[in-house]
Amino acid sequence: MRLLQFQTTGDLSLVEFLGDKVPPYAILSHTWGHSEEEVSYHDVVSGTWKDKPNSRKISFCGWQAARDGLNHFWIDTCCIDKSSSADLSEAINSMFSWYQGAAVCYAFLSDVHHDRRSIALEGSKWFTRGWTLQELLAPKKIVFYSSGWKAIGSKDELKARLHSITKIPTEALEGKPLNHFSIAQRMSWASNRETTRKEDIAYSLMGIFDVNMPLLYGEKEKAFLRLQDHILKDSGDQSLFAWTDPSRGHNGVDMTGLLARHPKCFESSGHIQSIGSWGVSDTHTVVPGGIRADLWLNLTNEYYDNKPVYKASLACVVGSSVHTSPAIFLALVGGHKPESGRKPNQFVRIRANELEELNSFDKLGGFQNTIFVRTSVTNSKFMDPIPFHMQVFRIGWDWGSHQEILEQWNGYQVYPTSCWNPQNYIFTAGQGPGALGVIVTHHKNTSTWIAFGNHPSRGPWVKAIAPPESGLSPNDGAWPLWSLPIDNASNYAACPIQNSSVSCEAKAEARQSAFFARGVSFAITISCTPTGNRTSEGLTKRFWRR
Known part of the structure; x- marks a missing residue:
């Protein structure tokens, strides 16, 4: 944190403090005039700050801080190097805590005249500016000053009027x-x-x-x-x-x-x-x-x-x-x-x-x-x-602890291949009234065909189907996926695997996993378990092949 300090010679200097070593300080809350009238960081560094029309703010703040027993004070116009985006970002992100940590805040109402403050206080532009809201709420102690630098009263003394002007509950003004x-x-x-x-x-x-x-x-x-x-x-x-x-x-x-x-x-x-x-x-x-x-x-x-x-x-x-x-x-x-x-x-x-x-x-x-x-x-x-134009299916396999089945497994295909990414096991499709894709798994000399899709009313489904006629594949236009009957489809399907030395079933389970702004995603788990083991861990222990 960068603070201002008047030297015994009357010169104004900027002192930087790191971490928790910041000394007690006063802080100024005010509304800006024209930017060229305000004292900037570079004006202080160059020693030309007294040439600016609003330099009196600096003098008063330092003088009042000294009267309050404080050697340091902070003013936004000249403690922030606004030519540095990093300095500006840090300051704005820290601003509330800096006002909160001040020993006292001086709120300067440049348009309030002391001799008629009971009328003009409500009309001050200080109560209409965005930045002064946190400057009203964060400090533990605020003293308000008129245009002639005469004290009007503290936040505690004026809280009823401040509530009337701002509609902020008095509990918030009291520091809740x-x-x-x-x-x-x-x-x-x-x-x-x-x-x-x-x-x-x-x-x-x-x-x-x-x-x-x-x-x-x-x-x-x-x-x-x-x-x-x-x-x-x-x-x-x-x-x-x-x-x-x-x-x-x-x-x-x-x-x-x-x-x-x-x-x-x-x-x-x-x-x-x-x-x-x-x-x-x-x-x-x-x-x-x-x-x-x-x-x-x-x-x-x-x-x-x-x-x-x-x-x-x-x-x-x-x-x-x-x-x-x-x-x-x-x-x-x-x-x-x-x-x-x-x-x-x-x-x-x-x-x-x-x-x-x-x-x-x-x-x-x-x-x-x-x-x-x-x-x-x-x-x-x-x-x-x-439109929910994107439907994403994540397809995984789980053989549980059945090593004898895994040894018979000879791979798989997912159709249409244009929708399938074998690198991340993701199948992406658009809308469709019938099946969106087919998973074909191979066990020794047997292939198991499982169609899947998303029913408009029942949600994701899987269904064991018969292979197409000889010479056709799910990629062939002569065997359109959407012609498959799905009346009896559900989110679970099981079919026996024939000609296997181990009597087993291929099982598929589909479930919705998430929905998002432009689509919906599903998970399909394919497992193979011995037919005598209906409580197999195949559907409970998921292992995604990666």
């Missing part, structure tokens, strides 16, 4: 740990604040949510989406999804993602409270393209562009009512209806201009389900269902 407040509450505190650069509305909130992430100036609004991604990875608080956006109502862009575009979307969410980490630790998982969320769903009688609409209750509560939850509207845009018990399914948020409050009675007839919800919809004209 911020993780005791829901994500929606904390976002609401920033809803009416602005920053000069669009990225900074996200970067200024990193400390409030205990997030560290690299700075990418130029990403603009994407920075706030990235901040929410980081919050999701460390928190189970679904109040992050409890926002409204008037611009995305029936007359605006009606289909959107699960994440807000700006903190202003949380302006009306200050009453949404978390239900505690004990209740939300497994409510959602971040996956590529969206969120796999565990939500309580109630099917409505509404449709959006021919898509069924659900009310999804979030794992948080409204105010002090533990029985009332905020609910968002979701449209099913891909896969099966979740009440069918089949997966996968995909949703997007609609009617983002409203939140509904559901009590226990309203939730009757609903059900808990894990669904996939997109985090963002970048194309405002996106209306078509999200």
Whole structure:
């Protein structure tokens, strides 16, 4: 950490401290004027800092720190070398902890005149800037000063007025740990604040949510989406999804993602409270393209562009009512209806201009389900269902401890070969009403044929089939896979292996293993066990050939 210090000669110097050896220091909170008027890092290094119009901030801060018994002080304009991206990134990621560790913070309100502070305090731009939110919350002690550098009062003395101006609970102003407040509450505190650069509305909130992430100036609004991604990875608080956006109502862009575009979307969410980490630790998982969320769903009688609409209750509560939850509207845009018990399914948020409050009675007839919800919809004209165009099957073999069977095994083929990667044992296919592929295993002079696919209603299936007519193969267009009857197919199949010196069966089991933004994956295990051993470890002990 780099601190300022006045020498006995009156010269100003920068002193760097490493690790825990930082001495007690004062810190300044202020709003910037024009950048050319502020004292920069290079002005201090070159000794020309007194030539800047706002050099009085430096003089006052050093003078007041000395009066408070402090030899060092920190000011963002001149303690950060903004020409160094590494220095800037470290400073922004450390900013909250630096304000939190200060012995005292001097909040300079340049537009508040001491003789009429009771009127002007509420109108100060200091309460509208993004960066000053963490500068209000992090320090243990803050003293506010007017434009004439006269003390107005401390944070403790002014907390009632500060609460009235900012809508921040007095408990937070008194130093209650911020993780005791829901994500929606904390976002609401920033809803009416602005920053000069669009990225900074996200970067200024990193400390409030205990997030560290690299700075990418130029990403603009994407920075706030990235901040929410980081919050999701460390928190189970679904109040992050409890926002409204008037611009995305029936007359605006009606289909959107699960994440807000700006903190202003949380302006009306200050009453949404978390239900505690004990209740939300497994409510959602971040996956590529969206969120796999565990939500309580109630099917409505509404449709959006021919898509069924659900009310999804979030794992948080409204105010002090533990029985009332905020609910968002979701449209099913891909896969099966979740009440069918089949997966996968995909949703997007609609009617983002409203939140509904559901009590226990309203939730009757609903059900808990894990669904996939997109985090963002970048194309405002996106209306078509999200196709599950990719189906991935991972195929493995397991002979258990039956060495005598393994000795008879003469290899295998998977068809169509164009879909099969023998290096990683992955079979990739598109959609299809019938079989997607065939596995052929060879034991001595016998071949076992097992077809597999994904039934639109019953899910993944396997089925023992007869070999094709002589001269044809599964790669031959004269024997189309999709013509295979699959009426009796299931996720388990067994067929005897003939002409074997060991009486045994080939068994296949198919199961869904995961679903993701643009597809679904399955696992198929092929095992061979003696027919007299129905409890063989062949289906319980999985060994993937790699």
